[in-house]
Amino acid sequence: MPSPNQSSPPSVTGISPIEGVPGTKVTIRGENLGTRPEDLIGLTICGVDCLMSAEWKSSNKIVARSGAGIGKGDIIVMTLQGGKGTSTVQFKGYQETMGPLKESAVWVDETVILNMAFGRKRPMSPTSGLQDDPLGLSVEGNERKFPEEELEEMFPGTTGDLTSPKFSPEWFLLENHHSTSFNDLRAGLACLKRKVEAQKEGQISFLKANVGSVIEQLDTLLELKCKFESDIQEYGRNATGVLETSIINCKAEADMLFEDVLQRKDRADGTRNALNVLHRFRFLLYLPVNIERHIQKGDYDVVINDYARAKSLFGDMQVPLFRRFYNEVEKRIDELRGVLGEQLTRMPSSLEHQKKIIRNLHHLETQGDPAWECLNAQHGYILQLLINSQNSHLKRELMADEDYGGGGTLKYSSPAAASRNSTPAAKYNKIMMSSVGEWQASAPVRVLCVEEVSELLSCNFPDLWKLGQAYFGGELLPPTAQINHSKHPKCKEMILEILDVFSGIVRGAIMPHSLDPSAPNFRNYHVWAEACLDQITPWLPQVLRHVRECYGTMLTLDLPNDALDIIKDLILDLRVHCLTSLFQQTVEHVRSLHRREKWKLEVDDENGGCTQLPHVCEGVIIECAQLVRETVLEAGHREPSLLDHPTVRRDITTLIHNVIVAFAQALEKLGLRDPDEDDDDEECEVPENAPGVEAQLLMTLSNCAFMRRVILPRLSETLVRAAYPEAEVHQAVEQACNAYSELQDRLFEAYLEERVDPIIGMIERSMYLGHYDWGKIQHQPTDVRTYVKEILINITYVHAEVVGVWPGLVGGLASRVVEGVGEEMSRLISCVQQWSPAGALQAHTDLAALTTALKSYMTDNAMASYQEALETLPKLSKEDEIVKEGVLRSFRSNMKFLLACFCEVEPLSDTTTTYSIA
Known part of the structure; x- marks a missing residue:
């Protein structure tokens, strides 16, 4: 009874080799292949029964030879106990192709083999059969581990093909027998030697091996010989002559038979x-x-x-x-x-349509030069577009002048209304953020004209240039025609004329001052009415952007330099004009900032007091500088750097100086205006809680000092960081600083005039109040006179007013007041004709009280005035000195709070009569 394992169906799990010609020895491995040779009752390979050649080795191995099956197929084993089995692998059978070096007993058509292998280093398939294994070794278990690329690197210039003259044995062994043992290689060498010896035996062994094919060939030759001899006996040796005669007779009979047909x-x-x-x-x-x-x-x-x-x-x-x-x-x-x-x-027309029409006219053999006629028509069309655009916008400008009184837009009713408008930078930002409809509705007519002509040139000029390039490149000429190079200058004149007209229209609309009066077309472009600065300036960056976009289109066309220079010069002049106009409008805006003064003081312990006006001025200037840097100073593609131009650098110095000094002019209008004159600015709003004239003058003086100490250095750093030339910025700021210094001196003198003159003027009136007479006083003084106290109180009031605005001004201002008081006291004392002893003692006491209280502000000039007054008075005795000291002690005790105000400020360290703002 069979074991359970033997009752299972057989299965094939491996074969070696996996392909071969009929008769290939195949080693079959698997499971349940039988326990003895009698158990094997069936074996099919690729559907062909191969049981006759099968040799049972073990329950896991069978050796057989493949049959005539072609293509891939399963290997099915049948055993007595397990029945029909299965296969997990397939064997590929193919017909052996005879090679040119393989001996064969039959005729081989070598053309097929040569055609298949033509142009290849090796056969198209490893199963082509062009070569056998010369060593006669089984390839079972052989794995190719060396790719062809590695073998080419190891053995350059050789090959593993046995038929090649560059055959390399090492290549062949690594490619086909990498895992073969040394003993097997020795056995293969012995097999190869036997094959060589067998070939040396001559043709006898070959005939023995192929005796059947040789006998079959001999029989065929004998049969052919007998057939040829029988044909000679029947037809004779010249059989073709009889055939020719028969064919001629047949043709004659056929002609007679089919003549009517x-x-x-x-x-x-x-x-x-x-x-x-x-x-x-x-x-x-x-x-x-x-x-x-x-x-x-x-x-x-x-x-x-x-x-x-x-x-x-x-x-x-x-x-x-x-x-x-x-x-x-x-x-x-x-x-x-x-x-x-x-x-x-007929215009407008696309470039492709024009080329197509020109080619059609050439195909129709039209006389003349259609391409050149098209160039002239396109040139005239573009010129007419530009001129018509200028004329139509000029007509709109004139209509707007009639409606609004000039300028193409509604003018401001007064300078104050214009000053309340936004800065140039704010206007430009508003323009950029507006929609297309809002932009076109608010833009000046001449700006819209520049936009339209730029768009017209950008849209139409490229077709003209490309048409000219195609014409002179021979693309638009008949095949037999020659390029007419004599028309090159004329075409160049057309190109330059269009660009000149475009430049003239833009210059005439935006900057007519840049037109050449001696040019023949000057009157054609100088047709726009003069526009106010505030109307056009905010739109200049937009104008520059349109022209730059047009220039960018020109750059893509590879135009000659003299044509590009027309637009490049226009852009350069526009940039300079935009730079100048933006700064000039900012100057006007800064100059009118005095209308925005609210007189709200902000005190900083470090920098002193100021209103918001200096900060507003700083913001306006920085906005203008940023706008100029972004739209003008930053050069576009193939544009020269504006700062490299020496004239522009010099102009930048002047413009920066002017815009900074403009605020000084605004401060001058605030501080030094004549109150008796009528204010031209009827709409200038004055706050209800505005301080007095003296306080306004003091605040203006503080603003001027704040601009010089804080704003100007900060502006200088900001402009340098914004890529403005450092040397020019420092020069402009330094010159502007001098202007603020001069203004500060004038404001200081004006404030002194407002405050010191009343103090000095009241001294004489208060001194002789009640018909006081220095020569008739008989009683000794018991206190300092009232006029001295009044002087100190007035100075204290000025002191408090200055400290509340700008503490740094106290020293200089108080010293000037003390000087004025000293000069007045010296004059009044020198005018006294007669002194009584008590009057002289009173005068000495008054002067001592003043000098003691104001010693912190005494200058050399003040001391000289008081000393001159003392020398005028009679000398005091020791008893009088004692009385004077007693009165002064009482004065200092009674007036200690008032005198404390004069002790808070450090005394001046020099004898100069000016003040320090540092």
Whole structure:
């Protein structure tokens, strides 16, 4: 009874080799293949029974030879106990192809083999059979681990092909026997030696191996010999002569038999040829009508093809009828030439459409030069577009002047209304953020004109330039025509004329001062009315952007330098004009900032007090500088750097200086205006809680000092960081600083005049109040007189007013007040005619009280005035000195709070009469 394992069906899990020709020895491995040779009852390989050649080795191995099966197929084993098995692998069978170096007993068609392997280093398939394994070794378990690329690197210039003259044994062994042991290689060498020895035995061994094929060939040759001898006996040795005679006789009999049929065939062929000729000429007869119909449809290509065909067929025909129809065709073609010529010069038209019409006219053999005519028409069309745009916008400008009184837009009712408008930078930002409709509704007419002509030039000029390039490149000429280089200068003149007109229109609309009065077309462009600065300046960056976009389009066309220089010079002048105009409008805006003063003081312990006006001025200047840097100073593609131009650098210095000094002018209007004069600015709003004139003057003086100490250095750093030239910025700021210094001196003198003169003026009146007489006083003084206290109180009031605005001004201002008081006291004392002892003692006491209280502010000039006054007075005795000291002690005790105000400020360290703002 079989074991459980033997009752299972057999299965094939591996074979070696996996392919081969019929008769290939195949090693089959698997499971349940039987326990003895008698158990193997069936074996099929690729559907062919191979049991006869099967040799049972073990329950896991069978050796057999493959049959005649072609292609891939399973290997099925049948055993007595397990029945029909299964296969997890397949064997590929193929027919062996005989190679040119393989011995064969039959005829081999070598052309097939050569064609298959032509141009290849090795056969197309490893199963091609062009070479056998010369060592006769089994390839079972052999794995190729060396790719062909590595073998080429290891053995350059050689190959593993046995038929190649560059054969390398090492390559062959690594490629086919990498895992073969040394003993197997020795056995293969012995097999190779036996094959060589067998070949040396001669043809006898070959005949023995192929005796069946040789006998079959001999029988075929013998049969062929017998057939040839029988044919000679029957037909003779010249059999072809008899055949030729028979063929000639047959042809004669056939001609006699089919003579009538052939005649009828000839008549039918003649009729058919006549109909064919009529059908051929039918094309010409219907061609005029067909041409008209295709022209109406616009199928010009069909008309051109038909005309070319008709001309080649009937152009030289002299038959009157045909010539008449051909003349009708020529007439229709002339009309088509006129239609195409009219379409060619009709604008606007696309470049491709123009090229197509020009080629059609060349195909129609039109006289003249259609491409050049198209160039002239395009040139005139662009010029007319530019001029018409200028004229239409100029007409709109004139209509706006009639409606609003000039300028193309509604003017401001007063300078104050204009000053309340936003800064140039804010206006430009508002312009950029507005929609297309808002932009066009608010933009000046001349700005819209520049936008339109820039767009017209950008849209139409490239087609003109490309058409000219195609013309002089030979693309738009007939095949046999030569390029007319004499028209190059004329084409260049057309290009330059268009760019000159564009430049003239832009210059005339935006900056007429840049036009050349000696130019012949000066009057054609200098037609715009003069516009106010505030109207056009905010739109200049927009104008510059449009012209730059147009210039960018020109750069893509590879224009000559002299043509590009026209637009480049225009952009340079526009940048300079935009730079100047933006700064000039900012100057006007800064100069009118005095109308925005609210007199709200902000005190900083470090920098002193100021209002918001200096900060507003700083913001306006920085906005203008940033706008100029972004739109003007930053050079576009192939634009020169504006800062490299020496004139521009010098102008920048002047512009920065002017815009900074403009605020000084605004401060001067605030501090030094004449109150008796009527204010031109009727709409200047004055706050209800505005301080007095003296306080306004003091605040203005503080603003001026704040600008000099804080704002100007900060502006200088900001401008340098914004890429403005450092040397020019420092020079402009330094010059402006001098202007603020001069203004500060004038404001200081004005404030002194407002405050010191009343203090000095009251001294004499208060001194002689009640008809006081220095020569009639008899009693000794017990206190300092009232006028001295009044002087100190007035100075204290000024002191408090200054400290509340700018503490740094106290020292200089108080010293000037003390000087004035000293000079007045010296004058008044020197005018006294007679002194009583008590009066002299009183005067000494008063002067001592003043000098003691104001010693912190005493200058050399003040001390000299008081010393002069003391020298005028009579000398005091020791008893009088004691009385004076007693009165001064009482004065200091009673007035200690008032005197404390004069002790908070450090005394001056020098004898200068000026003040320090550092």
